[in-house]
Amino acid sequence: xxxxxxxxxxxxxxxxxxxxxxxxxxxxxxxxxxxxxxxxxxxxxxxxxxxxxxxxxxxxxxxxxxxxxxxxxxxxxxxxxxxxxxxxxxxxxxxxxxxxxxxxxxxxxxxxxxxxxxxxxxxxxxxxxxxxx
Amino acid sequence: xxxxxxxxxxxxxxxxxxxxxxxxxxxxxxxxxxxxxxxxxxxxxxxxxxxxxxxxxxxxxxxxxxxxxxxxxxxxxxxxxxxxxxxxxxxxxxxxxxxxxxxxxxxxxxxxxxxxxxxxxxxxxxxxxxxxxxxxxxxxxxxxxxxxxxxxxxxxxxxxxxxxxxxxxxxxxxxxxxxxxxxxxxxxxxxxxxxxxxxxxxxxxxxxxxxxxxxxxxxxxxxxxxxxxxxxxxxxxxxxxxxxxxxxxxxxxxxxxxxxxxxxxxxxxxxxxxxxxxxxxxxxxxxxxxxxxxxxxxxxxxxxxxxxxxxxxxxxxxxxxxxxxxxxxxxxxxxxxxxxxxxxxxxxxxxxxxxxxxxxxxxxxxxxxxxxxxxxxxxxxxxxxxxxxxxxxxxxxxxxxxxxxxxxxxxxxxxxxxxxxxxxxxxxxxxxxxxxxxxxxxxxxxxxxxxxxxxxxxxxxxxxxxxxxxxxxxxxxxxxxxxxxxxxxxxxxxxxxxxxxxxxxxxxxxxxxxxxxxxxxxxxxxxxxxxxxxxxxxxxxxxxxxxxx
Numbered sequence: 127x128x129x130x131x132x133x134x135x136x137x138x139x140x141x142x143x144x145x146x147x148x149x150x151x152x153x154x155x156x157x158x159x160x161x162x163x164x165x166x167x168x169x170x171x172x173x174x175x176x177x178x179x180x181x182x183x184x185x186x187x188x189x190x191x192x193x194x195x196x197x198x199x200x201x202x203x204x205x206x207x208x209x210x211x212x213x214x215x216x217x218x219x220x221x222x223x224x225x226x227x228x229x230x231x232x233x234x235x236x237x238x239x240x241x242x243x244x245x246x247x248x249x250x251x252x253x254x255x256x257x258x259x
Numbered sequence: 260x261x262x263x264x265x266x267x268x269x270x271x272x273x274x275x276x277x278x279x280x281x282x283x284x285x286x287x288x289x290x291x292x293x294x295x296x297x298x299x300x301x302x303x304x305x306x307x308x309x310x311x312x313x314x315x316x317x318x319x320x321x322x323x324x325x326x327x328x329x330x331x332x333x334x335x336x337x338x339x340x341x342x343x344x345x346x347x348x349x350x351x352x353x354x355x356x357x358x359x360x361x362x363x364x365x366x367x368x369x370x371x372x373x374x375x376x377x378x379x380x381x382x383x384x385x386x387x388x389x390x391x392x393x394x395x396x397x398x399x400x401x402x403x404x405x406x407x408x409x410x411x412x413x414x415x416x417x418x419x420x421x422x423x424x425x426x427x428x429x430x431x432x433x434x435x436x437x438x439x440x441x442x443x444x445x446x447x448x449x450x451x452x453x454x455x456x457x458x459x460x461x462x463x464x465x466x467x468x469x470x471x472x473x474x475x476x477x478x479x480x481x482x483x484x485x486x487x488x489x490x491x492x493x494x495x496x497x498x499x500x501x502x503x504x505x506x507x508x509x510x511x512x513x514x515x516x517x518x519x520x521x522x523x524x525x526x527x528x529x530x531x532x533x534x535x536x537x538x539x540x541x542x543x544x545x546x547x548x549x550x551x552x553x554x555x556x557x558x559x560x561x562x563x564x565x566x567x568x569x570x571x572x573x574x575x576x577x578x579x580x581x582x583x584x585x586x587x588x589x590x591x592x593x594x595x596x597x598x599x600x601x602x603x604x605x606x607x608x609x610x611x612x613x614x615x616x617x618x619x620x621x622x623x624x625x626x627x628x629x630x631x632x633x634x635x636x637x638x639x640x641x642x643x644x645x646x647x648x649x650x651x652x653x654x655x656x657x658x659x660x661x662x663x664x665x666x667x668x669x670x671x672x673x674x675x676x677x678x679x680x681x682x683x684x685x686x687x688x689x690x691x692x693x694x695x696x697x698x699x700x701x702x703x704x705x706x707x708x709x710x711x712x713x714x715x716x717x718x719x720x721x722x723x724x725x726x727x728x729x730x731x732x733x734x735x736x737x738x739x740x741x742x743x744x745x746x747x748x749x750x751x752x753x754x755x756x757x758x759x760x761x762x763x764x765x766x767x768x769x770x771x772x773x774x775x776x777x778x779x780x781x782x783x784x785x786x787x788x789x790x791x792x793x794x795x796x797x798x799x800x801x802x803x804x805x806x807x808x
Contacts, residue, residue: 193330207338219328235384241371244386246326246334248364249479253319259793 127157167215193220210239222247260288264353264374266296268317268360270464271304271522272541273412275429275548276569277359278308280416283425285310304522307431317344345371357420361399363388376421383759390753391669394418400749401565405584406656407746408565409663411643418671427637428570431548433526440520441527445491448514450531455488457609458529458546460537461501461517462494467559467590468538470597472501474801476508477602478536478609483512485610491532492517493525493542503800531612536605539566547573548629555606558596560584563645564660568635574620575645576600577631579654606633617648619659636666640674658683659743662787670780682790686743690785693744696734697751697778703727704771711764720763727770731755734777747784751777 128143130136196216202208205216212219218224226247229240236244263284263690267274274297284293292312295305299316306314309325318340325337358369358379366389370382378392380399390396398415401408417425450456458477471709482488489512492502496518499633506513516528525542526549529535535546536551539561546553547568551666554574557563562584563575577583578596585591604627611619617634624632624647642664653661661679668674703726738748754773760766 166394198331198335202335207335207342217310220334221330222326222334230386233385236382237387238345238371239338241367241382241386242338242345245341245364245367245371246337248362248367249319249322250326252362253363254323257323258327258329 127160128153171217174229194218194221195225206237206239210237210243222250260291260354261767262292262294262351262355263288264294264296264315264351264356264372265311266356266358266360266365266369266379268296268319268362270541271301272544273359274301274308275431275541275544276413277416278430278548279413279426279428279569280357280359280420280422281308281310282430283417283422284420286425287422291354294353296348304431307434307523307526309430309432315348318558328560348372359416359419361402384548387756389757389759391757392419396750396753397667397671400746400753403749404742404745405562405565406742407502407659408562409660409667409746410565411567411569412565412644413569423672427641427643429544429548431526431545431776433530433549434523435799437521437523437527438530440524441531444516444519444524444528445514445531449511450489450514452531455486455613456480456491456532457488457491457613458491458532458535458537458551459505460493460535460540460542461505462498463538463540467563467585467594468540469501470538470556470558470600472504472508474597474600474602474605475505475536479505479509479512480607481603481606482609485606486613488533489514491528493520493535494518532728534609535699536609539563543568547548552612554605554612556600556605558583558600558761559591559594560587563633563635565644567633567643569643571636573635574608574648575633575634575635576605576608579629579631599632601627604630609636621650624651640668640672642668644728653680655683655686658788662784663746664782666784669783670776676787676795677784679787683743683788684790686741687785689737689741689743690747690781690788693734693737693747694778694781694785696730696737697774697781700727700730700734701771701774701778703730704774705768708764708767708771711767714763743784743788744781747777747780 128139130139141155164190194216195211195218199208199211202211214225214228218228222243226243228247229236229243265275265277265281266744280293281293284291293310294313294315295308296315296317297305299318299320302314302316305311320338322337325333325340327333353372353374355376356372356374356378358377361380366380366382369377369380379390379395381389381391381716383389384413390399398412417423433594438622459475461469461472461475472480479490490509492505492513492515494502494517498517502515502517506515520528522545526545529542529546529551530549532546532551535542535551535555536556537543537546538556543553543555547570552573553568554576555563555568556569556576558578563577567575573611580596580597580599583596604623607623620632621635626737628651629653632648633644634648635645638644639783658679658681665677665679669676703723707720707723710716710723714720734748735752738744751773755770758766758769758773
């Protein structure tokens with residue numbers, strides 16, 4: 127992990143890594159691996175639940191809960207929609223708002239399943255939301 | 260071009276307004292297959308448009324039912340329905356797709372269909388809105404700055420499709436069974452063929468667009484006394500209460516057809532009417548399509564300039580109040596504009612139009628100066644226009660609108676620039692300011708372009724880009740502050756938004772061109788509005804350069 131203590135040092139680091147693409151790629155990959163292994167929301171949430179609900183797991187587990195993208199992905203199976211849902215944080219509710227928010231903050235080109243969900247979200251805003259309320 | 264898709268997911272009036280474009284496409288591409296993609300509820304209207312080979316129905320009601328539960332199987336089923344629809348539409352392999360719905364939803368759909376030549380609202384690969392075609396951008400911009408709305412919606416549609424020379428009227432083919440139904444309906448109501456019959460369209464999409472029932476009653480009383488007419492009350496099921504209020508007041512003079520006919524049946528009924536009195540509604544366009552003269556009342560958010568009847572010799576009365584047109588999102592607490600349209604004036608208009616007496620209409624216009632009276636027609640370049648009736652001197656908005664018409668015809672069609680009837684020196688000064696800023700912006704973009712070519716000095720590049728952004732913010736502000744600059748600046752915004760690509764140098768170059776064009780357009784508009792009125796042929800290039808699709 128590259129660290130810095132002031133803005134000038136940050137500047138130097140940015141210039142260094144811009145000038146050394148291989149070193150940059152290696153550092154990025156190593157950083158990503160470490161984050162995924164130790165620092166995801168899953169890790170934090172696990173720790174939180176262990177602390178808060180120690181001894182009360184049974185009661186927490188018996189609460190009805192809304193369908194998450196992980197549930198939906200299991201039902202969907204091996205389809206493009208299932209693949210997309212599996213890439214989202216597992217606890218995201220399986221609703222257009224949450225799913226589309228997750229998509230909009232990504233850079234890069236939209237895949238077909240992403241565009242279809244965006245279409246449904248727009249349709250929902252135009253026609254369905256009012257009826258539902 | 261082998262196969263063309265025309266998308267219109269709006270309501271039936273809008274669908275009728277695409278009819279001249281579809282007929283024009285048929286004339287230009289006699290061997291192409293023409294497919295209309297519409298909402299299922301309006302599929303019958305699409306089938307009544309001549310030259311449509313096939314109708315693709317989008318069942319939005321069904322999609323809505325699937326999504327009402329928000330999650331679970333419903334959401335998955337909705338996904339599959341859209342996925343299947345998109346795949347089927349892709350398999351059609353359209354060469355050209357024209358999107359005439361201005362919604363993000365339709366933009367995403369057009370992206371998914373992916374026709375090689377897509378015009379109107381669509382989406383970039385990375386999910387940003389694109390408005391593909393200069394006339395489409397001008398239309399989208401004029402929807403946001405409606406006081407200067409220069410052209411009729413139908414003319415934008417035609418030019419986006421490349422059928423500017425297409426027919427100057429709307430079309431709807433009334434099916435034989437609807438004709439029989441209408442004849443029986445009127446016979447049962449005791450209306451002999453040829454008897455004076457005036458139709459009233461009571462409903463409108465929103466209450467603020469509805470003319471009061473008492474006004475319809477007053478018009479009817481005057482007309483009955485003058486020409487012995489009876490009255491056909493038209494509207495949807497939701498207009499029944501208003502219809503019965505009017506029917507009670509008028510007794511046997513009224514024939515209540517509210518909620519009783521299909522859209523095709525409405526067309527057939529309107530064929531029997533001498534004149535239709537209506538707000539800016541779908542039935543107004545239906546009357547135009549079946550050749551029945553309309554006296555159209557424009558108030559609230561409605562303007563005759565952009566959504567008025569698309570055919571010659573209809574009458575538009577506009578309540579030209581200071582706040583018109585109101586924003587679609589505003590709820591007016593004091594809708595006095597409806598009363599500005601006095602029933603006595605409307606009755607005079609109906610009597611004179613029924614008689615085809617344009618002198619009487621001009622005289623009536625002079626007697627009712629609080630209203631703007633217009634006759635619809637077409638200008639020398641074949642674009643729909645509303646010509647003032649009577650001898651009212653043009654107001655500021657009218658002069659601006661004339662100047663804007665001349666500007667866009669010059670910029671987009673190459674028509675020679677022309678002078679307008681009156682000078683607006685203050686507006687011209689604002690436009691000079693816009694031109695100056697835009698020219699400065701072109702200079703700053705050139706700076707970005709030069710720095711991008713030599714990518715070593717990233718700091719300088721970033722600073723230059725920021726300086727350009729600051730200048731654009733000043734331009735946007737001018738557009739927001741000054742009505743005369745609003746449409747020009749809004750089109751500029753859309754043109755900037757439409758620039759695509761990753762190459763900073765190429766983007767900077769395209770940005771410079773967009774600024775140069777804004778400067779040239781603002782100068783031309785200023786020249787038209789300056790007192791000397793001397794217009795020099797100064798515009799170096801059109802609005803369709805390669806950088807802006």
